[in-house]
Amino acid sequence: MxxxxxxxxxxxxxxxxxxxxxxxxxxxxxxxxxxxxxxxxxxxxxxxxxxxxxxxxxxIPSEMISTHLGKDAGWTPILYGGLAGMLVPAGPAVAFTTAATLAGSGAAPAALVAFITAWCIFAIHRILIYETHLAGPRFLMIRCIVAAPIPFVAGFVTHLMTNF
Amino acid sequence: MSIKQPKKKRSKKRTIELAAYSAFCVFGAYYCYHLKGQDGFMAALAVQEEMLLGMLPRITMALGVASLLWVLLDPEKLKKTIQKRKGWVKIVYATILGAVTPGGPSSSFSVLNMFLSSGLGYLIGITYITAWSMLGVQRILIWDIPLLGTEQAGLRFISGFWLPAFAGLFAAWIFGKYEDEKRPC
CATH class of the missing domain: 1.10.287 (Helix Hairpins)
Structure with missing residues (x-):
């Protein structure tokens, strides 16, 4: 279809x-x-x-995911999603399928937005392979400082949009 | 647009990746059968069939769109466009340019280096690279939409399209680097 x-x-x-x-x-x-x-x-x-x-x-027990990352879990899914996204040391295939897995198990849209946004901005493999060499450590440090709140803000905005 | 690696090295890397993904499947299958039995295993196969049938047409179309964008968009022309703009329009252009820059980190970081060395400063540099990393059209088309659906992809875009500009302004404010800034570090 x-x-x-x-x-x-x-x-x-x-x-x-x-x-x-x-x-x-x-x-x-x-x-x-x-x-x-x-x-x-x-x-x-x-x-x-x-x-x-x-x-x-x-x-993966879906009850566990919906309890900790589901819509009814309040703000904590955004925090967990954002922190987990920063720590995924792999490419998009792993990050996005993990997100699809979490979505299929009942994770809240806000948690998924925080997770994917954090991975997009802070993909560790990309930082190590490209950013330190191509942009320099000073630029990288500034970018990480100013972009750190972004996954959580995006998750918060999504939470507001989906719970309005 | 992509990094030029020797063919042998690329194919070795691809083989290692495929071996790792295959191992993931084998271990997943083993633990699924071990923990959930034959019923759980069959249920997993049904989920996989559903996911693959749903995703394959979308991924094929998405890769077609991404390939056309890769050919049609020229980062050099886009860079020249941004240099002509002034004030907040420049920030908007940096966001759009970041979102549509085709190719991987090699092309986006070379555009970033051109920005920084031509004196566009952190405001534009941070806005551009943040937009590229979080709003990249190619990534949205190839990964977001096929795997998470249009609604989730739309939510991510709407909640975040203004954030690269925020990051750029924040960087310029904290580190005091507006325009007329030469290449840092």
């Missing part, structure tokens, strides 16, 4: 494909090459992560 997200992606694909085609400079062909590379890179990982996540969903 066509979900809203699939429809949105199809519409975007058609619109961007039209723009690329109108350029008439080989953009479509280059995009297709890139697409093939990305499929080869992401799809096997994604399938394996989904399989692993399916087993994880069965093992």
């Amino acid at each position: 066509l979900s809203p997200s699939l429809l949105l992606l199809i519409a975007l694909l058609l619109a961007l494909g039209y723009v690329a085609k109108r350029r008439n400079d080989g953009s479509v062909e280059r995009a297709y090459e890139r697409f093939k590379q990305q499929i080869a890179q992401f799809l096997p990982r994604m399938i394996l992560v989904v399989i692993g996540t399916g087993f994880l969903l069965q093992i």
